[in-house]
Amino acid sequence: MFGLDKRDTGVLIIVTLLALFAPIILNPFPTDSAMAQFNAGYPDLMQKFVIFGIFAIGFNILFGLTGYLSFGHAAFLGIGSYSCVWMFKLLGYNVIPGIVLSILISGLFALLIGFVSLRRSGIYFSILTLAFAQMCFALAYSVLSNPRFNLTNGETGLQVYANDPQWFHRDGLPDLPHLFGLSMRATQKIQVGAWEFQLNAGYYMCAIVMLICFYLAIRIFRSPFGMMLRAVKSNQQRMNYTGLNSRPYTLAAFVISGMYAGLAGGLLSAVDPLAGAERMQWTASGEVVLMTILGGAGTLIGPVLGAGFIKYFENIFSKINDNVLHSWFAFLPDGLEDFMVFIIHPFIGKGWHLTLGILFMLVVIYLPGGLVEGGQRVLGWFRKRSAKPDAKAGKTEPAE
């Protein structure tokens, strides 16, 4: 279908179904139950899932295929956000011009930064991208917010004010980002028994964009261009010796992934019209690296999984507090209950970053392929067990 082979079509269909039914799938617990706090099916979080999914898919096109580790991708996210809000300020709240402009502007920046950074590789490339991103952050945070030339509005963050021109804004249109009149905040609540599902317009727009991005990423992965990028990753020197100039290919990959990041930034602004400089800080770049590696760099579905995983835990894990823990371990004798809570306490709530860091280290050390590789290993293990029930469990497979 759409020029994909059977397996990729399957993956695309699964992702499509997951994205379309996410509000239902992510709300497995009834609204009034004690487990309701683990429901992730509310619009804010679901939007983050798909938007950071796009970000990570884009990052993966660069890192997963070419092996160039960029530590400055958040700059494009921030640039995208700013461009989108500027379109809101100038033209009005329709999201289409904002998103288009965010892709274009971030693509332009990616072209510039990539042209310079890609002259080096390895650690130098990481440092160069990091330097550029930090420069963008510093400029957006301080200089570009001076009264004479206020491009970013500094610490407060760029937002739409009542006296902005908004040339195409008419009275009938909602005073929030909208798609030809359909407000991004419009939410249809459906009650099914004890469950409540929220179908949000902003989420569905982001999800559809994400699906398009995902489809494009599959096409890139399977194209001769993608093959070339993989060749760059495996041995760039040999590529150059065969007389091929690999730089246009890596630059194209860099620009594409920068545009993905810009698109993600634009969507972030589209669902919440506020753009701040902290989106460009290098910790934000680190986050997308974490997502991609955690999910599985170089795989199709990995980055999306990683993004969902990290955003879920960021929002849900950090909500667990000691009271919740006490209620979980209530079946234990008193002393033991307190002890368990004491042990787990540092890893939850505000300490969830600790859990994330440990998890990330474990993944880098033991599972370089990320969650996807973990899943494959578990599947392979089960398959082998069912194929040869008498075979020894845990027997290693022959080397590839």
Added chain:
Amino acid sequence: MDALLLQILNGLDKGSAYALIALGLTLIFGTLGVVNFAHGALFMIGAFVAVTVQRVLSLSYETVDPSQKDFLGNPLKVKTPYVESWFGPETGGMIIDWSVPIAIVFAIPIMVSVGFIMERGLIKYFYKRPHADQILVTFGLAIVLQEVVKYFYGANPIQTPAPDALNGVANVGAAFGMDIVYPVWRIVYFFFSVTIIAAIFSFLRFTTFGMVVRAGMADRETVGLLGINIDRRFTIMFGVAAAVAGLAGVMYTPINPPNYHMGMDFLVLSFVVVVVGGMGSLPGAVLAGFLLGILESFASTTWATTTLPGINQIIIYLVAIVVLLTRPRGLMGLKGVMED
């Protein structure tokens, strides 16, 4: 002229912090070939060693003093630090006052053992893996260390004052007939870092151990073939590098109250410093550290910021970009070391 000297002084103390961290980074990279993103975390741990030492020294017990009353007429509770009751108020008070310099004594063994544990427990397994993996795993480790410190010490900066005697300002320019008033502790910091740098260089230059390490940096395999256990020496060097970062952190606490993410803030800049100086070049790291520190302080003058707004924020990165593009091996990098 005064203003010029003041800017140089300003640059020197920031530059010494950059130089110390970059020196440690370069030591690790030159010996073990590992890009250590957790080095900023080591700097931060050093700073928190100082905080801990200060807290331990000022541990105190409460006694009720019937002769003093508070405003409600109840007898006042008086806190006496244990050190004061052991050594008398004079000496005890002085020990508490000098807690930051005293922390150096504790920081060295602590940081060396942290370095050993890190190298033997984690980094050892990453020598053969690509640089990207090393960056990622040490980045993860940095997050973990940072969060552990945050768990125990909270997220707010902790004031750790310098000893009273060194806390004021001094007129540095008096000797030259000029009027330059500057905080004493920052001058102390500069001389401290120069001492450490000199110590590291002479250690590598004039001892047999240092000679072997330098030989190992040049050609690890041959040194190994000569029957020298180079791995163990490199592990020790990792400990030394950790100690250097830790000491830089200890002494930095009075300048900037430590918080859990100070390491990350310094890390990015120190990497830039290392790259500008030249990967694997120790003198390069020191030179670039001071140079960039001074450059940054000159870029922060009113004149510079009014001519080119924001130049103080981006000058270091600009320099790094220019250096990387025109002279990829860095200012003093050796030919052929990580040049592509």
